[in-house]
Amino acid sequence: MALLSKKDTSLILDPLADNNPITIQVLGICSALAITAELKASIVMAISVLFVMGLGNVVIALMRNVIPSKIRIIVQLIVVASLVIIVDQVLKAFAYELSKTLSVFVGLIITNCIIMGRFEAFALGNGPYRSFLDGVGNAAGYGVILIIVGFFRELLGSGTLLGIPVLGDPIAKTGLYSIGYENNGFMLLSPMALIVVGIIIWVQRSRNRALIEEN
Amino acid sequence: MLEHIELFFKSIFIDNMVFATFLGMCSYLAVSKKVTTAVGLGAAVIFVLAVTVPLNWLLDQYLLQDGALAWLGPEYADYNLSFLSFILFIATIATMVQLVEIVVEKFSPALYNSLGIFLPLIAVNCAILGGSLFMQSREIATLGLAFNYGLASGIGWFLAILAIAAIREKIRYSNVPPPLRGLGITFIITGLMAIGFMSFGGMLTGGGSEDNVTDAKVAKEEEKKEPAKEEELEENAVSFNQAINK
Numbered sequence: 001m002a003l004l005s006k007k008d009t010s011l012i013l014d015p016l017a018d019n020n021p022i023t024i025q026v027l028g029i030c031s032a033l034a035i036t037a038e039l040k041a042s043i044v045m046a047i048s049v050l051f052v053m054g055l056g057n058v059v060i061a062l063m064r065n066v067i068p069s070k071i072r073i074i075v076q077l078i079v080v081a082s083l084v085i086i087v088d089q090v091l092k093a094f095a096y097e098l099s100k101t102l103s104v105f106v107g108l109i110i111t112n113c114i115i116m117g118r119f120e121a122f123a124l125g126n127g128p129y130r131s132f133l134d135g136v137g138n139a140a141g142y143g144v145i146l147i148i149v150g151f152f153r154e155l156l157g158s159g160t161l162l163g164i165p166v167l168g169d170p171i172a173k174t175g176l177y178s179i180g181y182e183n184n185g186f187m188l189l190s191p192m193a194l195i196v197v198g199i200i201i202w203v204q205r206s207r208n209r210a211l212i213e214e215n
Numbered sequence: 216m217l218e219h220i221e222l223f224f225k226s227i228f229i230d231n232m233v234f235a236t237f238l239g240m241c242s243y244l245a246v247s248k249k250v251t252t253a254v255g256l257g258a259a260v261i262f263v264l265a266v267t268v269p270l271n272w273l274l275d276q277y278l279l280q281d282g283a284l285a286w287l288g289p290e291y292a293d294y295n296l297s298f299l300s301f302i303l304f305i306a307t308i309a310t311m312v313q314l315v316e317i318v319v320e321k322f323s324p325a326l327y328n329s330l331g332i333f334l335p336l337i338a339v340n341c342a343i344l345g346g347s348l349f350m351q352s353r354e355i356a357t358l359g360l361a362f363n364y365g366l367a368s369g370i371g372w373f374l375a376i377l378a379i380a381a382i383r384e385k386i387r388y389s390n391v392p393p394p395l396r397g398l399g400i401t402f403i404i405t406g407l408m409a410i411g412f413m414s415f416g417g418m419l420t421g422g423g424s425e426d427n428v429t430d431a432k433v434a435k436e437e438e439k440k441e442p443a444k445e446e447e448l449e450e451n452a453v454s455f456n457q458a459i460n461k
Contacts, residue, residue, distance in 0.1 A: 026398060029240040030341035074309050081302040089298060104348035107301050111341040113241040190235060191413065194406035198399050205394035 011133045015141030018208065021114045022145045023201045028114035033149070033193040035105050040162050042150030044091070044098055046143030048106065050136065052083045053115055057135030060123040067124075076119045077110065084109045114142055149196050157187030219363055226367035229416055232342050233375035234409035236349075239342030243376050244401060253380035254373075255326050256337075259315060261369030263337055264346050267311050268365030269358055271304050271347040279303065304347045312337050342372050379405060 021027045028049075035041045059079050060067075067075050088106045091099040099106065109115070118138050123131040154160060159167040159176075167176045186192060232238045239260070246256045277283055279300050284291035315337070320327045337343060346368050355361045382404055391400050 023398070026244050027241060029244065030238055030345075033237040033240070074306070077305050077309055078302065081305050085298055085301055088301070104345060104352055107348045108238070108341050108345055110301055110305055111344045113341075189410075189413065190237065191406045191409035193237070194402050194409060198395070198402035198406065201399040201402065202392075202395050205399065209394070 008130065008133050011130060012137035012140070015137040016144060020141045020145065020204075021117075021138050022142060022197070023204055025114075025117070027117045028112045028142055029197075030108060030112065033197065034190060035102055036146055036149040036193050037153050037157065037188050038101070038163075039147070039150040039154045041098065041101050042146040043143075044095070045102065045105070046139070046146050048087045048091070049109060049112065049114070049142055050139040051087060052080060052109055053118065053135040053139040054132055055135075056080055056083055056115060057118060057123045057131040058128045060119050061126060061128040061131035064124050072124070073116075076116060080110050080115055114138055145197070145200065148200060149193060152196055153187045153192060156184050157192075159183050219360065222360060222363055223367045224418065226364055227371040227374070228412065228418065230349075230368075231371040231375060231412055232345065232368050233372060233405070234412040236345065238345035239340050239372055242337070242340050243372075243379065243405075244398070247376055247380040247383055247401070250377065250380045250384060253376045257369075257373030257376045259319070259337055260340065260342060260372050261366065263308070263311055263315055263343055264365040264369035264372075265362060266365070267304075267308050267343060268346050268350050268368075269362045270307050270311070272350055272355065272358060272361035274303055274307065275300065275351050300348075300351060305344060308343050308347070312343075342368070375408075378408065 015021055019025065022029060035045050056079055060076060063075070084107065087109070088099070091102070091106060118135060122134045126134070151161070154162075155166070159165060167181065169177065230236065233240065233243055242256060247253050275283070277286065279296045281295040281297065282292055283296070284294045316327075346365055349368075350361055350364055355364055379401065383401065386400065386404075395403070
């Protein structure tokens with residue numbers, strides 16, 4: 001027997017494209033945009049969300065039969081908050097500089113709508129294993145968009161990837177800069193994140209016209 | 216008094232929750248299809264922020280900060296509970312939102328019906344938790360300033376959602392390319408509005424003159440509060456303005 005049945009595979013793969021949490025479900029945009037000026041920060045954020053969502057979904061799925069439905073939001077918040085505290089402490093201990101860059105946005109994983117949305121929509125009604133797959137899939141879909149946005153913003157904005165110059169040296173005028181290329185500093189400012197995501201949505205929807213909205 | 220006015224305008228325009236830090240984007244995108252619902256949600260956000268930020272300020276000052284427990288006695292003076300701040304802040308917020316929901320349901324059933332599912336979602340609105348976390352990381356000094364900060368941030372969020380809702384009502388009559396309809400065009404409009412709001416960046420720096428006294432003060436404060444990123448933003452905004460002026 002295969003490790004993943006066909007249904008389980010679609011749990012992981014659907015959120016990557018046609019049911020992407022950011023571009024289709026419109027969830028989790030809050031923390032997604034502000035930290036994407038650098039690729040490294042985007043990757044760390046994606047991994048943190050993957051950890052919180054995978055584990056959080058399992059915990060909620062295990063407790064789903066004992067949570068009274070009236071106070072479920074508070075229970076969910078407490079579970080996420082505890083997991084986020086772990087992430088925050090680990091980041092502070094092992095990657096202090098990065099945790100300064102991410103500043104309050106690590107804490108804002110708690111109110112990331114993807115997490116609450118998946119708890120409500122999936123983990124409360126499914127077993128722990130499938131919930132885990134669903135959590136990993138959605139977090140990966142979120143991470144993919146984050147990494148795409150981070151890639152373009154860092155490449156066009158500062159000419160580096162993960163801090164390594166890839167387009168040559170802007171001061172010594174080597175590489176691309178020798179023919180008059182300039183970094184677009186505007187890409188580093190927050191409004192460009194919105195516009196880059198807008199363009200990603202545009203590309204995705206023109207490739208798959210079933211996703212087009214009425215208005 | 217001056218610092219109150221400065222913080223007030225800074226929180227509404229320069230550090231606008233939606234355009235500068237992207238807080239509360241989920242409800243901002245989901246509830247902005249009609250102006251009336253947008254106004255209702257915006258008012259709820261102003262109220263909840265104005266209540267929770269001062270409350271969380273008190274928690275932070277007398278419970279969580281390094282050495283905050285000194286009022287219990289000298290043996291508690293070196294406790295640092297700040298790692299608990301996420302969980303305590305979110306608990307305060309969830310309780311307050313529940314309270315607001317009960318009050319709104321009692322006094323304004325029409326508003327309650329139109330907000331529907333989104334009222335409980337204020338609890339998980341990043342703007343609310345973000346307000347408290349920024350209050351903590353910017354080291355707001357007094358309770359009055361914390362209230363001011365919460366209120367002004369709420370007003371900034373309200374303005375943003377009101378503006379986008381009005382634009383979206385009008386854009387229904389325009390011929391947008393099909394793949395951009397709905398979400399895509401909203402993202403791009405928000406981006407353009409954010410660029411517009413960046414021009415407020417020069418407001419407190421005296422139009423970018425480097426030797427200005429307030430400029431130096433603001434720059435110093437920025438350095439203290441939010442290390443690299445915020446400062447870079449401000450600086451870029453100023454140089455952008457200069458470029459336009461030229």
